[in-house]
Amino acid sequence: MAASTNIVWHESEVTKENRQQQKGHKSAILWFTGLSGSGKSTISVALETALYTQGFHTYRLDGDNVRHGLNNNLGFSPEDRTENIRRIGEVSKLMVDAGLFTLTAFISPYRDDREQVRQLVEADEFIEIYVQASLEICEQRDTKGLYKKARLGEIKGFTGIDAPYEEPTHAEIVIDSHQLSVEESVEAIITYLKDNDYI
Template sequence: MSEHIVWHPAAITKADRQNLNRHKSFVLWFTGLSGSGKSTLANEVDRQLFSIGVRSYVLDGDNVRHGLNKGLGFSIEDRVENIRRIGEVSRLFVDSGQVVLTAFISPFREDRDRVRQLFEPGEFIEVFADCPLEVCEKRDVKGLYEKARRGEIREFTGIDSPYEAPLDPELKIDTTSASVEECAKQVIRYLQNNGMIGLESQIP
């Protein structure tokens, strides 16, 4: 970094923005295999948060690659950079007093742990969308697993590139045993029980 670049402090603090919003700001980091349901779950949690007045926004893996990260491929190096950028953007959202939900495979523990270090204790909530590979393949509406099995897609997570499941996530959601609405309510209950959003908030 250039010695001429200096951090400029903001006039309005994160605490000020949290007080205005009447809830804490944090990142819900959804991780899991392709087809595990993390994007669907993140969006349902976002919908439920919106319904109770929580300011939140979803950063989805595919959507971000249309803009911010469109120049990145799927090599290990590019995946590391992909997650680094998302971590930094998420930190800006949290600093702005909002809740950010990220839905990325983010297959490597080291990368997720590195992002965690960007946040204050309690601000990074790792949500593991737990779903067996065989179920993910059956759900594969994009046909990506089939292409990976045929060798048309290289370094595809779960096929010829590893997925390192979280060892101690804040939340582990079995996306095969309940509806997406109920899975989302598990996340909402965690946030309420840990004082991240108000206990009085009721999902319509």
């Protein structure tokens, strides 16, 4: 499907800076990445609750949830994974422009895909949060039973089993979810946001 050439960007009179000022905090993408079962979704849910409770404006995008709607036509081939992250990046960029903290919990296994999202926004508007947990730990958790299915060959192209996961090389925050509790993980992220003048 060819891209349309007859389109022109239409500027708004209300700017991102106006929206941030109204909300009383900066906006940014908080990009959670890590293996399935690492704790991305659990920590992002808890973080959103903590930020909301403190009066900050947020929206959370989760991998499974997005595949029910926006990306329900995509599979798990490398090409579809890349397109999945591209779309999420574009949605996240819009939400940053709206003045929100956008929390995204996606395996997002490829460094290049995550870097493409980073390039969509200003330098300080992409905060990569690597939720680190070994494959062994993630398999022990296996809350969805996916690793078992992948080991049995019932799921093909599963990250960590027969598809790669490329660890971040310059994540702003690294959370060891085997060592830190959910509460400690949330506290570490909020401390980062305070120390770097986001809130």
